Amino acid sequence: TFEPAIELAGNLSLSEKRPMKNESVKQDSELLTENFYRESCPSAERIIRSSIRVMYDAKPGIAPSLVRLLFHDCFIGGCDASVLLDTDKAFASEKEAPPNLSLKGFDVLETIKSKLENVCPGVVSCADILALAARESVQLTGGPRFLVKTGRRDRTTALKDAAGRELPAPQANLSVVLRSFASKGFTARETVALLGAHSIGITHCEFFEDRLYNFSGTGKPDPELNPVLLQELKTKCPFSASISPPSATTGSTPSLDDKTYTAVPLKSMVIDLSFNNEGGQADFGIRYYRGLMQKKGVMFADQQLMAKDETARWVRAYAHDSQRFRKDFAKAMTKLTNLQILTAPLGEVRKQCSKVLNTF
Numbered sequence: 001t002f003e004p005a006i007e008l009a010g011n012l013s014l015s016e017k018r019p020m021k022n023e024s025v026k027q028d029s030e031l032l033t034e035n036f037y038r039e040s041c042p043s044a045e046r047i048i049r050s051s052i053r054v055m056y057d058a059k060p061g062i063a064p065s066l067v068r069l070l071f072h073d074c075f076i077g078g079c080d081a082s083v084l085l086d087t088d089k090a091f092a093s094e095k096e097a098p099p100n101l102s103l104k105g106f107d108v109l110e111t112i113k114s115k116l117e118n119v120c121p122g123v124v125s126c127a128d129i130l131a132l133a134a135r136e137s138v139q140l141t142g143g144p145r146f147l148v149k150t151g152r153r154d155r156t157t158a159l160k161d162a163a164g165r166e167l168p169a170p171q172a173n174l175s176v177v178l179r180s181f182a183s184k185g186f187t188a189r190e191t192v193a194l195l196g197a198h199s200i201g202i203t204h205c206e207f208f209e210d211r212l213y214n215f216s217g218t219g220k221p222d223p224e225l226n227p228v229l230l231q232e233l234k235t236k237c238p239f240s241a242s243i244s245p246p247s248a249t250t251g252s253t254p255s256l257d258d259k260t261y262t263a264v265p266l267k268s269m270v271i272d273l274s275f276n277n278e279g280g281q282a283d284f285g286i287r288y289y290r291g292l293m294q295k296k297g298v299m300f301a302d303q304q305l306m307a308k309d310e311t312a313r314w315v316r317a318y319a320h321d322s323q324r325f326r327k328d329f330a331k332a333m334t335k336l337t338n339l340q341i342l343t344a345p346l347g348e349v350r351k352q353c354s355k356v357l358n359t360f
């Protein structure tokens with residue numbers, strides 16, 4: 001199943017940028033065990049599960065936020081809680097990297113961490129808490145349950161520059177997205193499945209506003225955006241100057257087809273990605289893929305899944321076969337949680353998720 005990744009990696013240097021078959025990807029999952037804390041902290045998984053449930057009942061938005069947080073952690077340096085660290089004397093926080101400015105859910109993890117520190121101090125890593133919390137979140141929002149092994153350790157530094165470079169932007173085209181996921185060992189099929197996570201949660205207008213008013217500098221909307229959805233999104237996201245923000249340093253206007261995040265303050269307006277999911281929990285995934293078939297992807301990167309047959313056929317397959325999607329999504333999520341993990345003696349177990357153990 002790795003063939004498409006090899007093709008897609010194309011001009012990348014395989015030895016540098018892509019985990020080789022049977023090397024890091026497979027070994028990583030073998031380093032972890034099921035219920036690693038069975039003896040050292042038997043109540044850990046139960047505490048995480050019940051805490052997430054209670055907090056989700058009070059504030060359902062935490063679930064999508066934690067799923068996204070897991071993606072942004074695992075994609076950069078592996079699932080090592082690097083994204084949870086605050087800026088320190090020794091490093092700048094990943095939270096300051098442009099793709100991470102809108103991440104949420106840190107407080108939820110800190111609350112769970114402090115509960116676990118009361119029960120078994122110094123035992124359960126923040127990386128494992130995030131992976132397990134995201135697993136519960138997927139299930140609570142109607143997605144499939146997937147295997148999460150444990151035993152990850154926390155990284156002792158943050159990787160801000162890598163986060164800025166390696167997380168795809170919402171304006172990225174399909175080649176960029178596929179290359180980016182291939183560099184982490186994912187096939188085109190797995191990439192399509194993972195993006196099904198956009199069945200839930202919210203997105204801020206700034207991440208797709210160019211598609212409504214000035215697509216690629218044309219002054220017109222994106223032709224690949226459904227006209228009914230276009231009207232709806234325009235009312236929710238009225239035209240504003242923020243789609244071509246003046247650069248803070250030069251006062252000039254960056255070009256609109258500059259496919260990068262711009263570090264402007266987030267606009268407060270958001271739209272619900274889960275309108276894809278309005279049919280209720282049983283629809284996790286399905287409505288997202290059906291929407292793409294009707295040009296109703298909200299972000300450009302979403303709609304791009306229809307741009308090549310290689311991915312469009314998986315969109316169609318998942319739109320029609322919920323069981324197949326759920327199986328593929330579960331497998332891809334397990335793979336995501338196994339990326340490049342640190343196990344003892346590497347890394348450490350933090351006491352607070354936002355701080356490394358020894359700050360001098």
Ligand code: HEM
Nearest residue numbers: 064065067068071102168169170194197201202203204207
């Ligand atoms: C091409 C790849 C991807 C891009 C460009 C992308 C981009 C984005 C953007 C811009 C947002 C809106 C954030 C905001 O406005 O606060 C978002 C939300 C979200 N993303 Fe992605 N994403 C990608 C892949 C993924 C993957 C692989 C997952 C998980 C497996 C994921 C899970 C989520 C979730 C759950 C939300 C909702 C967050 C919330 O409600 O707080 N995304 N994504």
Ligand SMILES: [Ca+2]
Nearest residue numbers: 073076078082
């Ligand atoms: Ca990480």
